[in-house]
Amino acid sequence: MQTIQHWINGAYSSPADSRHADVTNPATGKVSGRVALASAAVVNDAVAAAADAFPAWRDTSLARRTQILFSFRELLNARKGELAAIITSEHGKVLDDALGEVSRGQEVVEFACGIPHLLKGGYTENASTKVDVHSIRQPVGPVAIISPFNFPAMVPMWFFPVAIATGNTVVVKPSEKDPTAVNWVAELWKEAGLPDGVFNVVHGDKEAVDTLLEHPEIKSVSFVGSTPIAKYVYEKGTAAGKRVQALGGAKNHMIVLPDADLDLAADAAVSAGYGSAGERCMAISALVAVGGIADELVAKIAERTRTLRIGDGLRGTDMGPLVTKAHREKVAGYIEAGEASGATVVLDGRQVKADAEGDGFFLGPTLFDNVTPDMSVYTDEIFGPVLSVVRAETYDEALALINANPYGNGTAIFTNDGGAARRFENEVEVGMVGINVPIPVPMAYYSFGGWKNSLFGDSHAHGTEGVHFFTRGKVVTTRWLDPSHGGLNLGFPQNA
């Protein structure tokens, strides 16, 4: 059985006294490896490596940094199939979807290849007589990236290409449930020519996270995960004087207005509700059917959902298993609760027959109708293949539901009415909005992030907000001494 080790200063490191956790292939239920769980001492080693590498990396020319980024991009593009297979074997999502995840991460690498343009400062000649002013942005120092299980490659890639391109050194703490993807990335960086110590990986749990949050050499923390942990990381990290962006959980609503094309809306609901077994922070989990269309729409969704093939993601199926047995049981518990609270069970995933060997953590797509806002299938982030249909009389009622929700990550409206869509875009209190697009994940050159309990901090990931997060601004005022500058003046210069 393989042991998944930390990657520190350009090499694997395996302290003998490590605690370990099992890593499982969710499609077979079999343990495939053991991941080392870092002690504070191991985290300190990784941070020391990042701190030692920082001075030389921040002074490495932009030309050289971008050459390395381009090499990394080329290697990733050529070999992304390997990374996708690792993701499927530890996360469970189907291979196509894993490839999609890598491609979306690659787009951030491509964005970061353009960093010289993004780091250009401003310059003002003669701000005062023979006095010039210019601005620069500099890296913040060693940074920490702490990521969730559901996108083991893409979520870390929202951050590290921009962090590295802007001259920072990095310590990544991936999810202990699917840790191998980031190790594969570490080896690829080495092959691309990144100096040792610029990209480090520590595996672990709360002990590793807490050590990063308290470590004085770590200057910023980029976290993605569930809302309670995001809030904890934000509070602890900022209390220790770091800048923190902590992206949390979600409950994403899709509104369907009566004028929408119901076939296209049903396709979108199935794809966005059940893709990656609902384990996406941008998954649609609540569909609000407005104005008497619910019977027809629910029938269309159910008809399409019945055609989905559930099984091992390496077998060309549409939907894989959930990540762990415990998570499968938790989601099944929500289905029980939904039924007990009086929602109509249109499709029940608990009876699924999966195309897989062994004892995988499968749960079929589940569809509830007549869900009301007091039910736990509506209030809670389930993070599984469970789609709840809520019926609303009017657009205003549907909008009020979304705006009352404590989360504000993604949302979508389906309509052919441009005026309604425009109103929605303006009125909805959510960070990422789709108009006839069910999962509106922004492109790498925009920034990804939600509102309310879906994001603690004020910087979204990648795009210009990412560049801003990983750099500090400095403004320089210059004069080259000249006789006209002589004389004493103890006042504040005015209109000079």
Ligand code: NAD
């Ligand atoms: P999680 O919060 O359990 O874990 C995230 C990270 O925090 C992991 O690295 C984990 O090791 C660490 N962690 C867990 N418990 C901790 C503790 N007590 N103290 C310190 N660190 C701890 O999340 P998960 O189950 O891996 O991922 C699913 C969650 O992530 C969902 O809520 C999903 O919505 C959210 N998510 C959000 C986004 C977004 O962009 N907003 C994107 C992806 C996932």
